[in-house]
Amino acid sequence: MSNHHVAKSQAELAELFRADITTGVGRSVKHDSADKHVSGEATYVDDRLEFPNQLHVYARMSDRAHARIISIDTSPCYAIPGVAIAITAEDVPGQLDIGPVVAGDPLLADGKVEYVGQVVLAVGANSLETARKAAMAATIEYEDLEPVLNVVDALRKKHFVLDSHQHKIGNSSAELATAPRRLQGSLHIGGQEHFYLETQISSVMPTEDGGMIVYTSTQNATEVQKLVAEVLGVPMHKIVIDMRRMGGGFGGKETQAAGPACLCAVIAHLTGRPTKMRLPRVEDMQMTGKRHPFYVEYDVGFDDNGLLHGIEIELAGNCGYSPDLSGSIVDRAMFHSDNAYFLGNATINGHRCKTNTASNTAYRGFGGPQGMVAIEEIMDAIARSLGKDPLEVRKTNYYGKTERNVTHYHQTVEHNVIHEMTAELEASSDYAKRREEIRAFNAKSPVLKKGLALTPVKFGISFTATFLNQAGALIHIYTDGSIHLNHGGTEMGQGLNTKVAQIVAEVLQVDISRIQITATNTDKVPNTSPTAASSGTDLNGKAAQNAAETLKQRLVDFLVREYKVTPEDVEFRNSQVRVRDLFLSFEEVIQKAYFGQVSLSSTG
Structure with a gap:
């Protein structure tokens, strides 16, 4: 942007005002560092020039x-x-x-x-x-x-980094005792290196x-x-x-x-x-630590249709030698141990096992996948024991809309569309037809076998430590109409900066090329939450929106005073501002606001 922009006529400004917007929310904008990533010019910590005497x-x-x-x-x-x-x-x-x-x-x-x-x-x-x-x-x-190297040993010895937790609803032990059918089992879920x-x-x-x-x-x-x-x-x-x-x-x-x-x-x-x-x-x-490996033991009671009567699950997370984030990770595994299913009478115990290995840590999903793997293994085990299609057993146990809709941690499931989603996917994937074809193939193929599964996934977004569900942003508008944006989220390739810039572009109705996002910096935006729990855009984007709306409101208030109009007479669109019948460029508005002593900086 330049102060020496060519003045445009009212007709030209009006035409620009009405043109299509190309870079706001919901439009395809390439990653802000895409060119640098491809060319190798993106500067990471190791690419920074070394200091003298380093x-x-x-x-x-x-x-x-x-x-x-x-x-x-x-x-x-x-x-x-x-x-x-x-x-x-x-x-x-x-x-x-x-x-x-x-x-x-x-x-x-x-x-x-x-x-x-x-x-x-x-x-x-x-x-x-x-x-x-x-x-x-x-x-x-x-x-x-003497080291403890095995999660099962740690569980048996009650060798824990933190206390165990329990989620309980109904009477699982009574229902297990009277269920028409009952299965017990265990499984190991492996870790991963990031x-x-x-x-x-x-x-x-x-x-x-x-x-x-x-x-x-x-x-x-x-x-x-x-x-x-x-x-x-x-x-x-x-x-x-x-x-x-x-x-x-x-x-x-x-x-x-x-x-x-x-x-x-x-x-x-x-x-x-x-x-x-x-x-x-x-x-x-x-x-460094990995994804938490888990050891799971289960005891499940059900009827001839595969409908759950009672269930008890022991979730033992291998935390490594220290707590790190294991408390919240095992909690999230417990919160996901129902996945899409009404457990009814359930007792879920979560154990944080201490072993003499690197301290395991946050990993995409944060315990959720381990909890879901456990209940999905149980659904498959029930289907195998009954000789039923696993999808039928899954659908039988889905949460209902108005009944059978309370989780084992006592939350009511609302806006449930799992039944419609499954029906749509069954139809669009030709599930039944393909199952029949696979059954026929497997009957004739002694070595090579095929399989097919349709499996729901629940994904819990945001932090269970709810105080972390906050964020901050800082926006400066300079006198040439260019915009400096900073927020508390971190860019790790996922495009967070581009999305937050799009939100600011949408609020101020400017092209995203005007906006420069700078490094996450604790002396610009303090007390940031980690960029985690799939909340980076929601939290930081709303903070940036908040800051941008504050600035926009200041500009509207200034124009209302300056031109003796109502707020309804002021409209921002496509880097232009309409004030009743007058069209101004965004730069002109910013210049006028600066001379009018309007603050062009805001936090959100």
């Missing part, structure tokens, strides 16, 4: 699953040229624990190690390779302790007065700000987090981006030098 950090990890630390000798580290510092738990100036919700995650192992991959010491040196050599030169003496393309990384620059600017790949800027402040023993206002884009997150950077950021910050604080830590892939996979 240190690189490598962490020495535990090679024991469970052991007492007898001694650590870091003196051999300093024999390697280029080494600036080697730190252990004793060197952390502030709080050692970086647990996101409850304690249990020491930044560096404190007296004992609890999994293979736990950080014991960290070295800052003039290159990553030098730091690695130095870290491996340190000598660590251990006394081995395998984001960009590994965990942070780059930290010390600032005056003991502060830090932290460039980090995180889904949760405010939490990194809080934890860096805590490990340094300073207030949060000393720490600024800057997060332009991530090379993928999938939940793996909701809490576990904090470790590298805090290690960098401690080393930068102790040396006064800029510090960077990028985890090599192998170290990233050893050090």
